[in-house]
Structure formats: C-alpha cells, structure tokens
Amino acid sequence: MSRAAEETNRLMLRARDAMDRAYAQPLDVPALARIAHVSEAHFSRTFRATFGETPHRYLQRRRVERAMFLLRESGRSVTEICFEVGFGSPGTFSRTFHDIVGRSPRTYRKEAAATVVPTCFTMAWTRPST
Amino acid sequence: MFNAITHSQIFVLDQDEALDFYVGKLGLEVAADVDMGFMRWLAVSVPGHPERQILLERPGAPAMSEETAEQVRELVTKGATGGWLIFTTEDCRKTYETLLGLGVEFTEEPTERPYGIDCGLRDPFGNRIRFTQLKD
Numbered sequence: 001m002s003r004a005a006e007e008t009n010r011l012m013l014r015a016r017d018a019m020d021r022a023y024a025q026p027l028d029v030p031a032l033a034r035i036a037h038v039s040e041a042h043f044s045r046t047f048r049a050t051f052g053e054t055p056h057r058y059l060q061r062r063r064v065e066r067a068m069f070l071l072r073e074s075g076r077s078v079t080e081i082c083f084e085v086g087f088g089s090p091g092t093f094s095r096t097f098h099d100i101v102g103r104s105p106r107t108y109r110k111e112a113a114a115t116v117v118p119t120c121f122t123m124a125w126t127r128p129s130t
Numbered sequence: 131m132f133n134a135i136t137h138s139q140i141f142v143l144d145q146d147e148a149l150d151f152y153v154g155k156l157g158l159e160v161a162a163d164v165d166m167g168f169m170r171w172l173a174v175s176v177p178g179h180p181e182r183q184i185l186l187e188r189p190g191a192p193a194m195s196e197e198t199a200e201q202v203r204e205l206v207t208k209g210a211t212g213g214w215l216i217f218t219t220e221d222c223r224k225t226y227e228t229l230l231g232l233g234v235e236f237t238e239e240p241t242e243r244p245y246g247i248d249c250g251l252r253d254p255f256g257n258r259i260r261f262t263q264l265k266d
Contacts (some may be wrong), residue, residue, distance in 0.1 A: 005204070006143070006203055006204065006207040007207075009204065009207035009208045009256070010207045010255075010256060012208075013207065013208060013209045013252070013256055014235070016209075017209075017235075017237040017252065020237060020238070021236070021237055021238055021239070050208060051208070120238070120248070120250060120260060
C-alpha cells in the first residue's frame, strides 16, 4: 500500500461522501470524477476497486436508504419521496426499491417501525446491503 | 466501578497534520504532546476540559508490523475504521460556517434532528467527526 494509494482512497471517499451528502442531485460519473480529481475513464473502476461496488449502485442504495427513512418516519406520499431522494420517475423508483429491498415502497411503509438512534447511524447501518 | 472516561483514541496518519487540523481548525487544545522516543503521545481535548482526552495515534512499528500499519492506513483513508468523534456545540450553523471558511471538508450540512441540529465532517485522513447543538 503506497502513499499514492492512500491518496486515491481519500479521493474516492470524497466522491462517496458527496453521494451521501447530495444524493438527491443528478450526480453522474463526470460530476463525481471532478470531485475525485480523476479522469472519468478511471473513476468507476477505481471506485469499485476501493469500495466493492460501482458508484451508480452506491448512489442507488443511498437513495433507497433515504427513501426507506422517509417512508418510516414521514407522512409524505411515495411519489413525493421518489422525487425527494433523486429518482426521475415513480416507475424507476418502485422498480429499484423492489429490486433492493424485496418489497414495494408501500409494503415497506406498512411493515417498518421507526427507529430511535441518531440519523447518522441509521444512514450507515440501514442502507440495504444487496 | 468506573468513574469516568478519560482517554479515547483514533488513528491519524500524520501527527503534525493532525495537530494543524484538530487544534488549528477545530479549535481543540493540546492536552499532552510528549516525545516518548518509541512514540509521540499526542492528546487533544475540548478547551477547558482536560478530563476527557483524545489520543491521536499514528499506526506503525513497533506497536504493529509495518504490514499491519499499512492495512490500518488503508482502512482509515477508506473511512472504514472506527474514528467517530461527536462533539457538542452552542451554535451548529455558526460553527459550520466558521469551519467551512477554514476549508474543512463536510459530509453533511447542518440538519434538524429530533435531538437538535447536527452536521458531519471528515478529518484530513478519513475519520468521521460530528457536532451537535442539542435541544434544550
């Protein structure tokens, strides 16, 4: 592990932090590569080598986690939540949510219970892992 | 049984850089900075509260093998070690603006929570820090 690799880790972490912070914005590979100060060609591959999944998948799971949070702890409609977490259409949202969580947003809402731990922990620990 | 927590520890990759960040930017004070020969005991605390110190420890030999130290450094820079510090503040938004002006890298803007307003940042190495303005 060279110092250069540590610097690469930090740059990838900076891009991942941007997804955690600004998940609702249209963060595409060019935008994330700029944050990480690397070329677009290298970004996805390096991110995957660092964290074990593509930046697109990470962002989807972050958005779904935030949607799960809002379904559990707010009264907003599924459609409102879809746009609030950064999905472009309710169809894409429902399909992605179901792929990742195994249930529809509405079913999830009925079954989920609110948690009481600080939000920073639920962001890290309830993000779906598949 | 126990009376208090006096010391906690996080790994930093460079103690001079850690000092610049934790003291120079976050405004903590040096509680101890002792060259023990085999290691530099560097601890910081919230000003006026030396009873609770954070040891800023550099991973390395002889405490661990060079290979293990490299692994720790890799985990720190991936944001994957423990490295949680949570502080309280009188005014979360004001502190956020101050630190932002000093070039601190935030992971989350001040956000309203049931327990107060808090936000998140990273130290220069990858450790996670939060501070909260608790509700009365």
